[in-house]
Amino acid sequence: MELIIVTGMSGAGKSVAVNALEDLGYYCVDNLPPKFLLPFARLTLQTEGKEDRLALVVDARSKDLFTEFEREINMLDEQDIRYKLLFLDASDETLLNRYKETRRKHPLMDHRITSLEEAIDIERKSFEGIRSRADYIIDTTFLATAKLKKEVNNLFAYEVNQTMQIKTVSFGYKYGIPNDADLVFDLRYLPNPFYVPELRNKTGEDDDVFEYVMATELAETLFTKLMDLIEYLIPLYMEEGKSQLVVAYGCTGGKHRSVSFARRTAQHLKNKNYNVVTQHRDIERK
Structure with missing residues (x-):
């Protein structure tokens, strides 16, 4: 049952x-x-x-x-x-x-x-x-x-494979941190696509915004280190019996940098056969 x-x-x-x-x-x-x-x-x-x-x-x-x-x-x-x-x-x-x-x-x-x-x-x-x-x-x-x-x-x-679900969330700090987040990472120091006119009205779901966010050495190094940390923690959370791990990325408005990192994290973990879902909380806000 x-x-x-x-x-x-x-x-x-x-x-x-x-x-x-x-x-x-x-x-x-x-x-x-x-x-x-x-x-x-x-x-x-x-x-x-x-x-x-x-x-x-x-x-x-x-x-x-x-x-x-x-x-x-x-x-x-x-x-x-x-x-x-x-x-x-x-x-x-x-x-x-x-x-x-x-x-x-x-x-x-x-x-x-x-x-x-x-x-x-x-x-x-x-x-x-x-x-x-x-x-x-x-x-x-x-x-x-x-x-x-x-x-x-x-x-x-x-209950997919009865394994712990990993939820990657993007959000904007101007709207508050998600209450259900287990791990929260602040990305506001990365270059902001909002100040690039042709990218301002797009989101991290668009490939040109995603590539802009991930193009710098800072972003690539940060992503690598965060994945090392998250992959180290996942088995520890599973051993504890946790059913859901919420990894939240925040930027100013929740449309560009946070969406890009949540998107890439989800794909990275899916490639390792983890049960992953994604929520872009503030992506549709004006």
């Missing part, structure tokens, strides 16, 4: 993620109280004709979430029931805007917690332990619905 536990910040996109998992053939149960995690998993394992792909959503709508969730996760580990924990996250500002747009009430708001800002802060602090145990973290701050579905598909479409 493939068991995925979906959780994360309220408003971060869990419903979209579950819909994507359902499309992949997972049997999905939404808003499951934490105390039912172990019994539900056991029942599914023991039932003849059982669903072999199961996704369970546990979040702040369950009032006993924070007191019982970690305990139930520990019990799954003790029973040797294998699972993947998917955590959906987004910046506080993004969550605030989403709630204001939908006019929905945050599940933690009651007669004691009347402020949306306070509810989000309490939820984030309460989730720290669970988030640190997640196999996969998806930061939806800048992800449209279609892109979030694609992220989920990349992660769980047949």
